[in-house]
Amino acid sequence: MTDSNHNVMSCSRHLPRVRSLLSLVAAGLLASGCGLIQDRSDNYATAEQADPLHGVDGEPLPRQRAAYPIRPVSGSGTMANQVPRPPDLTSEILDENYVIESVGDQSWLLVNDVPGRIWPAVAAWMTRTGLGVASDSTQLGMMQSEIVNYSRRARELVGLDEAEANEPLTLVQARLAPGVRRKTTEIQLRPRLVTEAPGRLLSWQDEPMDQVLEEELLRDLSRFLQEQEDNRSYSRAALAMTSEPRVTMRQADAGQEQAVVIELPYDRAWTEVRRVFEDENIPILDLDQSAGYFLVDGRPADDRQRNWFTSWFAGDEVEPVATNRIELVEDDGKVTVTADRADGYNGGNYSRSVLSRLYQYLY
Structure with a gap:
């Protein structure tokens, strides 16, 4: 047998012992690893403040400027005075985004959007049509127009003929409420007769004066909402409207x-x-x-x-x-x-x- 063969056989006989020894060493290191590496995650709580750095002349170094300074904001036209638009919470709930529905003598416009976004749009429609907004309450979800008789555009909208002496006075109320289906809004428009300008928000009248007229007003409102869909704003005040599920x-x-x-x-x-x-x-x-x-x-x-x-x-x-x-x-x-x-x-x-x-x- 040559010396080389003898060495190979000798190494082969000792190889299992070497493997066992290495395994024991590795296990020992793993068991004591936590002790070898110090946990310094809480050291900051007891750390002492270091002295400020000084230059070669003994003077403190000048304060360093921020790498990404925050630009100062001022003026009335800046983002500081603008309320960011909330995320669009609506989804494809309805097959159509604007649907006029009726049950019995009640008709309403069902809109696939939350009341907070519909409220200012309805107010804009009342202004454009000459109705105006004399009184409103976001808590009740109601708006009340000026007296219709004094505006030509408003008279045409509700179908009043030429002005006559002692004609009954008319106003229009709008009522908004969360829809039965989530993230929708139901809008009702109701003309009603009054003896004089009320000067306050009247309670909602349950019985319609003219359901056909109500549906015509709802169709006009629906067209306006669709035209203004891209420019729709959000009313923070309308957040006070009830949001309890029906x-x-x-x-x-x-x-x-x-x-x-x-x-x-x-x-x-x-x-x-x-x-x-x-x-x-x-x-x-x-x-x-x-x-x-x-x-x-x-x-x-x-x-x-x-x-x-x-x-x-x-x-x-x-x-x-x-x-x-x-x-x-x-x-x-x-x-x-x-x-x-x-x-x-x-x-x-x-x-x-x-x-x-x-x-x-x-x-």
Whole structure:
């Protein structure tokens, strides 16, 4: 055996021992690593202030200037006196951004934007049309015009003929409120007769004087809002308008069942619930507004499809089945919507699913 072969074999015999020794050394270093590296993250709390630096002549060094100095701001036209526009919180909630809707004798313009941005735009419309704004309250969400009879443009807007002696005085009120669907605004315009200039903001008149005229005014306002959409400002004062949701989900407990609570008159709430079923493709098999109920097929769309074998002979859609009874009860200006399994239906209970879809659509 040569010396070289003997050395190789000797190294091979000692290699496991070397590996074991290196492993022990590495483990020891890891175990004591925290002790070798000092933690100085809290040293600043007890650090002493150092003496200022001096030059070779013994004098303190001059104070250094900031690398990126902040430019001084002054004057009335600077950004200091401008309120930055808030982020646009709206989204594609509606198929159309401006829709005139009616239920019974009530009509309103539904706008896909928050009240804080619509308020100044409505005030601008009243000024442009000659109505003017005599009184307003952002807390009530109301504006009141000057007397219409004294402005030619305003008279034309509300359809008044040539001025006559002793003619009744007319003014126009606008009311803004958060829409049922989130981040929307509902606007109502209501002409009304008065005996004299009120000098204050009158309470809202529930009954319309002329619903056809109201809808004509809403159409004119809608056109103005669309024209001014790119130049729309934001009213900080309008932040005082109520922002409480008009639709809430009441959770079930020992004393009450789960329900969707809608803060609307009964007719409005009925219309909104029916709209949800139609838009969400939830089949309605029976309904009775006076009795306050819907019979719907609350199954998911996939469950209403036939399987591949039966669809070969009978088509894709399964005949709708009344799985749930939806009831609406009005109490103290609110409508409570509950869901239960329909009589005679023994399949799965889709009550919670139907209420959840109703709430998510409205809220």
